[in-house]
Amino acid sequence: MSILPVRAWRALSARGPRYAWHKVLRRSLGRWPSWKRRLVYADPRHYWTMRGGHDYFREQEGQAARTDRIEWLADRIAAYRPASILEVGCGYGKLLRALRARLDCHLVGVDFSATQLTQARSFLGGLARVDVALASGTRLPFIDGAFDMVVTSAVILHNPPPQAEQIRREILRVARRFAAHNEETSVSYNRYGYDTAAWYRGEGLDLVECGPIPADLEPESSQFCVARLPYDLPDELSTRLG
Template sequence: MSQEKPPVPSGRRRGGLLPNARDIKAWEEGGGRGLRGFLRRTIRAYLRWNRALLLDPWIRYRPAVQLLEGQTGDLQRTLDVGSGENGLARFLGREVVGVDLDFPATVRWSNHPATLLRAIRATATALPFRDGAFDTVVSMDMIEHLPTGERPKALREMLRVARRTAIVGFPYGRRSREFDRSALAVERDRGIELGWRQEHVLRGTPGEEFHDEIIRTVGAVRPEMTLSWFGHEGMRGLRLRWRLQFLISKDSRLYGLVFFPLYRLHSRGRPKHGYRRIYVFKKAAGGKPGDRVRRPARNSVRDPD
């Protein structure tokens, strides 16, 4: 007598490694005990995680979080300039004062019972704080949204209110500028309108001229601070993820499976020509002027745009 084979779940090929959309939907709605119940609970947990992913702000703030993690004591008071609702506080896991032009009526964090963001409406060029009010000031991908003439003012303000450390990152150079222009053209052809991308192109990606302005500013405003910088988020990885998002949107149940490993991989290292450049200002020991400009030795004296 031949042994009867167990039925194969409908909609799934025998031997397949991943369930298809029909199985995922069934598991999401189901419950039960045993292995099937465990799988259903696992899928439900994955879908909740998948819907809550904020990978773009995560990779943007990753360098600042890595620099600040583990620092305690007098580095607790932190300001995030241009924070929006998904800024440094969410990823650093401690209270942060956030400044932006506007915030949603209610700012909530899904993973904290109480908000870690103290939201303040203000402009980056006129921060409403006294000199040295914050031990650390962070600003990620804000500078490029300002008109060219206001960028030095914002930098001066951030250095003014930073007591010991400032971390400022933004898209930098020719490669980033060309990517944003080509991406904007393709997105428009597809009927996609991204306001932040339009501002990048309209107001111009910071380059060598602003780099020189940064060096002059720190020397004039905070001569006791050292300055270093490094690249972040390599262009190849960025282009790959940008192309994939046309195939797998953020609403897809496969989004986390595909994009989470890529973002983790592409957040590593310090590429010479990254999409973004991170500037780190630190108060020198003893507060005395010294060798202000420091940078990774592998980079040339002057990076091309």
């Protein structure tokens, strides 16, 4: 038996026919990216609900490069010493867990995938002052300026332009001081490839930092940027960030 049928059978046994069919399409359309985008990724919420769960968790946790990237991102974000953080598209909570190890502030994660959040509640279980909730980045259930910093990690890039714009606007609405983003600029079957830093510059906002992620799998197309909203940076923070 070839590998694909074995995986399909395991997927069918574990999560039913819809998930098994979704996995077959993901694995078999690699040579036809336009069809893969159309058949597999047309609806990002459906994609991540189908893909999320223990299989995705095990896949991600098994890649050392993914952990290296998260550790780097958590170090950079923690340098700003935010009083509270919202992560939009938190997945199973990998970044939130790394941030908790560095910061004592309130951490909140939202995701539109129920399967990702089920895994997050298990992965983050027992950590104090970490909350997760089901919500879309296009309509965040928070008041204006609710969080000191809002973060995304490989989230905006998965959304088509209208939704990507809504997410950016919502982030500006609920963030008080900083918006930090890890996004890819390259295009693939499931990435639209946005220059997030250029978008902030176009909005007339300052970037505290912007550059590639050294630990990323594709550093030539990765981008980490932090936009400063209209609040003054304390002198101590300016010195620490260099």
